[in-house]
Amino acid sequence: MSTSTDHGRPDPEATSSAASRDGRPVSDRGDTVCVIGAGASGLTAIKNLREHGFGVDCYERETGVGGAWNWRHDRSPVYASTHLLSSKPFTQFPDFPMPDSWPDYPHHSQLLSYFERYADHFDLRSHIWFGTEVIRVEPAEGDRWDVTTRSTGGYGPERTSRYAAVLIANGHNWSPKLPRYEGLEQFRGEIMHASSYKDPAQLRGKRVLVVGAGNTGCDIAVEAAQQASRCWHSSRRGYWYAPKYVFGRRRPGQRRAAGAAGAVADAAVALPLDAAVDRR
Numbered sequence: 001m002s003t004s005t006d007h008g009r010p011d012p013e014a015t016s017s018a019a020s021r022d023g024r025p026v027s028d029r030g031d032t033v034c035v036i037g038a039g040a041s042g043l044t045a046i047k048n049l050r051e052h053g054f055g056v057d058c059y060e061r062e063t064g065v066g067g068a069w070n071w072r073h074d075r076s077p078v079y080a081s082t083h084l085l086s087s088k089p090f091t092q093f094p095d096f097p098m099p100d101s102w103p104d105y106p107h108h109s110q111l112l113s114y115f116e117r118y119a120d121h122f123d124l125r126s127h128i129w130f131g132t133e134v135i136r137v138e139p140a141e142g143d144r145w146d147v148t149t150r151s152t153g154g155y156g157p158e159r160t161s162r163y164a165a166v167l168i169a170n171g172h173n174w175s176p177k178l179p180r181y182e183g184l185e186q187f188r189g190e191i192m193h194a195s196s197y198k199d200p201a202q203l204r205g206k207r208v209l210v211v212g213a214g215n216t217g218c219d220i221a222v223e224a225a226q227q228a229s230r231c232w233h234s235s236r237r238g239y240w241y242a243p244k245y246v247f248g249r250r251r252p253g254q255r256r257a258a259g260a261a262g263a264v265a266d267a268a269v270a271l272p273l274d275a276a277v278d279r280r
């Protein structure tokens with residue numbers, strides 16, 4: 001298993017030397033594919049590339065797999081109450097089902113455990129350089145790519161390796177966007193982005209305005225309604241909200257379609273759902 005201390009040292013047998021366009025030394029990794037990120041997308045990319053005979057070097061800036069679901073890392077956007085919104089059969093990899101004993105919409109800690117077991121089951125960790133951040137990807141001669149890495153946090157030297165292809169699986173929930181509103185600087189209360197929300201205790205006894213009605217905004221508004229002394233929820237447009245269950249069944253699109261029978265079952269539930277949807 002690779003660790004943060006052996007990052008950036010690919011298998012020497014598959015490596016030869018080259019130079020970047022500005023003369024920096026480059027390890028030429030031949031036909032190896034570089035995967036950036038070991039979340040859900042990166043893990044399944046490693047597995048499938050390996051199954052099709054490719055060599056793979058995956059770089060992961062954190063010290064474990066799971067990406068957004070790895071609540072052990074400070075950057076993880078999940079909060080204590082996060083559960084899957086997409087149902088178990090709709091979310092799991094078809095060749096690695098989640099346990100039957102798990103709920104229809106598992107807790108985030110179960111998701112992390114699922115991705116860890118997926119990595120172990122398909123022996124993916126030996127292809128991952130943990131604690132290693134990709135800081136540059138540049139085109140190189142012959143339609144190839146120079147990938148520059150360094151230890152997460154900026155310690156140690158930069159290393160550049162040349163790959164036949166790069167698969168970017170770095171996720172899209174890592175950079176908080178805090179809108180600027182006119183007059184905001186006059187507000188004397190606390191302003192928090194959802195990325196730093198972890199636990200409803202943070203809201204206890206406060207007067208809370210939740211801005212935004214994506215899944216995060218809705219979850220936090222529900223918890224604020226229970227914990228805060230007063231809660232307002234602001235959205236700039238209308239949304240459709242669908243329950244996770246309709247008449248005791250997972251909502252349509254949340255069940256694995258089992259051929260024609262699945263499609264018929266979906267249609268049977270879809271009709272009453274139209275009536276059950278609540279526009280707020």
Ligand SMILES: Cc1cc2nc3c(=O)[nH]c(=O)nc-3n(C[C@H](O)[C@H](O)[C@H](O)COP(=O)(O)OP(=O)(O)OC[C@H]3O[C@@H](n4cnc5c(N)ncnc54)[C@H](O)[C@@H]3O)c2cc1C
Pocket residue numbers: 036037038039040041042059060061062065066067068069077078079082083084085086091132133134135169170171172173
């Ligand atoms: C609170 C929350 C709940 C969600 N619920 C659901 C749900 O119910 N169902 C669903 O399908 N989706 C859900 N999602 C969407 C979520 O994005 C996906 O489930 C999944 O995590 C996406 O996986 P990914 O591998 O594409 O990205 P990520 O999980 O974000 O993984 C990206 C990985 O790339 C690494 N990385 C990033 N930049 C670099 C770099 N420069 N160098 C090296 N490594 C890097 C990161 O450390 C991370 O490990 C939810 C998201 C959030 C935030």
Ligand SMILES: NC(=O)c1ccc[n+]([C@@H]2O[C@H](COP(=O)([O-])OP(=O)(O)OC[C@H]3O[C@@H](n4cnc5c(N)ncnc54)[C@H](OP(=O)(O)O)[C@@H]3O)[C@@H](O)[C@H]2O)c1
Pocket residue numbers: 082083084085086173179194211212213214215216217219235236237
């Ligand atoms: N499994 C779960 O339970 C769960 C929980 C949380 C998040 N998630 C997932 O995580 C991802 C991110 O979800 P998210 O809710 O954090 O983000 P999001 O879906 O992008 O929602 C952002 C919300 O903020 C609003 N907004 C953005 N800029 C604004 C501005 N300047 N002024 C006012 N409102 C503004 C948006 O309005 P507009 O819609 O008008 O742009 C939207 O309501 C999604 O994939 C989501 O499904 C899942």
